[in-house]
Amino acid sequence: MYNKDFSAEDILSVTRTIARDLTVPELFEEAIINREGMLSKRGAICIYTGKYTGRSPKDRFIVDTPSVHNIVSWTNNAPCTEDTFKRLYCKIRNFTKNHKMYVSDNFVGADPEHQLQVKCITEYAAQHLFLKELFINPEIPPTTPHDFTLVCCPSVLADPLEDSVHSEAFVIINFDYKMVIIGGTKYCGEMKKAIFSVMNYILPQKGILSMHCSANVGKDGKSAIFFGLSGTGKTTLSADPHRELIGDDEHGWSENGIFNIEGGCYAKCIHLTEDTEPEIYRAVKYGSVLENVVLDPRTRKEDYDDARYTENTRVAYPLSYIPNAIHPSMAGHPNAIIFLTADAFGVLPPISRLNPKQAMYHFLSGYTSKVAGTERGIVEPQATFSIGFGEPFLPLSPLKYARLLEKKIQEHNTKVYLVNTGWTGGPYGIGSRMKLKYTRAMLSAALDGKLDNVGWVADSIFRVEVPDFCPEVPIDILKPINTWADKAAYKRQAAKLVDLFAKNVRKFKGEMDDDILSTGPKM
CATH class of the missing domain: 3.40.449.10 (Phosphoenolpyruvate Carboxykinase, domain 1)
Known part of the structure; x- marks a missing residue:
């Protein structure tokens, strides 16, 4: 040796x-x-990764x-x-x-x-x-x-x-x-x-909280962080033309505030269009790296709808390619935390407000549905729980990160919201994915204070508070059961998800306070 x-x-x-x-x-x-x-039509270099098109x-x-x-x-x-x-x-x-x-x-x-x-x-x-x-x-x-x-x-x-x-x-x-x-x-x-x-x-x-999250800051100087696994919309939702981008995936929260760990972005490209995601679309240019995106063999035009290699097509580009990115990538303590989930059951509210104990519960749960392509073998959404929305990347005890987050929320009186970017009107295969324009409208309302004075009603199953009104969002969308034609089917799907939440948090029994573990969904 x-x-x-x-x-x-x-x-x-x-x-x-x-x-x-x-x-x-x-x-x-x-x-x-x-x-x-190969060089793409827009000037990026496109590479193909062969057998491994996602993390292993x-x-x-x-x-x-x-x-x-x-x-x-x-x-x-x-x-x-x-x-x-x-x-x-x-x-x-x-x-x-x-x-x-x-x-x-x-x-x-x-x-x-x-x-x-x-x-x-x-x-x-x-x-x-x-x-x-x-x-x-x-x-x-x-x-x-x-x-x-x-x-x-x-x-x-x-x-x-x-x-x-x-x-x-x-x-x-x-x-x-x-x-x-x-x-x-x-x-x-x-x-x-x-x-x-x-x-x-x-x-x-x-003593610094490291986070699998994106972050941006408003013109008022108030920053927000977006937790979520791949496919939940961290990159897309943080690239908001009305706010300055701090970073799209990984951040630290120190005594000075939040800071980006990276200097660039690694965004999903599947079904990318200039209309829906203009900042990311325009970042595909000279200097950026496309990964597993199909190119026309003659014109080299990018086909973002072709998933022959993987659903997990990607583009890497520097933060400077986003017009409203700030430099250096730092901001003060966050005014709001957004937990993003792509619920394949189609039963979680599209936006809800969490109290501090519920925030800890959902951070420990880290619920979402893994979407096709982000890992080898994933071909359709699968329910998963990942502590801190990034458990595979946490070398230390997950409770170390959870307790650091709890301390930060309490010290800075940070508001916490749970946002479902997943399915509505039914589960995956029956319902439809939440429209991006509605998610953007809900986030803008939350971050701009437009939800501060509306009524909030506790969801009878998930026990989070749901707004009774949000500008530019149909009222029926706010309460998932109203989007389902079959109400009994909604309750059956909700019961399945409630059971999964309950089974997941049992592993924290004796390690986290019962008043945190008891705040979760209940039929």
């Missing part, structure tokens, strides 16, 4: 060719020359060492041994001896007090361009030592039997060596989420 130092410097010392700190145009040129992708949760590991064993939550993180990490590290090191690697130092964390400097080493130029767009790029390459290393070599495959992993793909985080190694998968989201997991390990231990 290789016994030298496991580090970026060690890998680069044997690498055949190093392309260091290339600019966006240079990376574009390299990617085209290497035949890594079963192939993600944290190295179990004495220094982290009692800190990491192993109930929602898979351990691997140091030997597994070392074997795969050596495979990557041997690969680089005969290949060109792309290298640069980027930052994550817009707040200078809480930044992490990451040395990024990738096999493909297009992947490196992705990281240039998603992370924060210093104008001058830093001369300070990096804090963490990210190495991605999709051509390096694991042997499940030899390496004690589940497939040829692997994503391994080693906190002792401050390194992430990735192989076997070309899906760019693995790199992004691995570093987010690193920040989720570091920040809470400093």
Whole structure:
């Protein structure tokens, strides 16, 4: 077994060719020359990720060492041994001896007090361009030592039997060596989420809440954060032309306020149109990276409705491509928190108000329906519960994040809303997806204070408060049962979801206060 130092410097010392700190145009040129992708009609580079078109949760590991064993939550993180990490590290090191690697130092964390400097080493130029767009790029390459290393070599495959992993793909985080190694998968989201997991390990231990959320700020200076899993609308709803964008996916909440962890956006493209999502549509241009979007073979025109490769088509672009994005990506403490869910049962209200204890309940529940494409094997919505709407990326005990959120809400008197961007008028397959214009209208009303003086009525099943009026939204939409032709069927579907909520929170019995766990839905 290789016994030298496991580090970026060690890998680069044997690498055949190093392309260091290339600019966006240079990376574009390299990617085209290497035949890594095609140029789209709008000027973006389009790459295809093959077998892996979404994250592969079963192939993600944290190295179990004495220094982290009692800190990491192993109930929602898979351990691997140091030997597994070392074997795969050596495979990557041997690969680089005969290949060109792309290298640069980027930052994550817009707040200078809480930044992490990451040395990024990738096999493909297009992947490196992705990281240039998603992370924060210093104008001058830093001369300070990096804090963490990210190495991605999709051509390096694991042997499940030899390496004690589940497939040829692997994503391994080693906190002792401050390194992430990735192989076997070309899906760019693995790199992004691995570093987010690193920040989720570091920040809470400093008393900073790390969040899987988007964020924006109004002209009045009041910020809002949007929690939600992929497919619930975080990116779409935070890109509001009437508010300034802070970030679309990952943020920290410190004593100074909220700050973006990234420097770019990674938006879903399926069925993208300029009419429905103009900010994202216009961000597809030179400098951005399309992932698994079908192009016309002659004109290279993007076909956002073609899902032949995956429903999880994506575009990565820098925040500067959104006209109303603020720089630096920071704002004060949030005035409102939005929990986004895509309810495939079609029974949750489209918007409801939560008291502090209900806010904790729904944060711990993290209910939504996983939508097609975001993970391998998901072909239609499936009900799921994910603590903090991001449990797969939480290395620490989920209760650590929940209690930090509770403390922040109490300290800053933050309002909390639950917003359903899922189905109405029936479950998935019968009802229809909530219209984006209605969701935008409800959010605008909540964030602009237009719901402060309307009547609120407690839902008899879900026990959250529902407004009896919202500007620009049909009244029947506000109460889900009114949109169902078969009222008895609504109640049967609601009973199924209530039962799922109850089963999910049982795991917190004895760990969270009963007055929080008792605030959930009840038939």
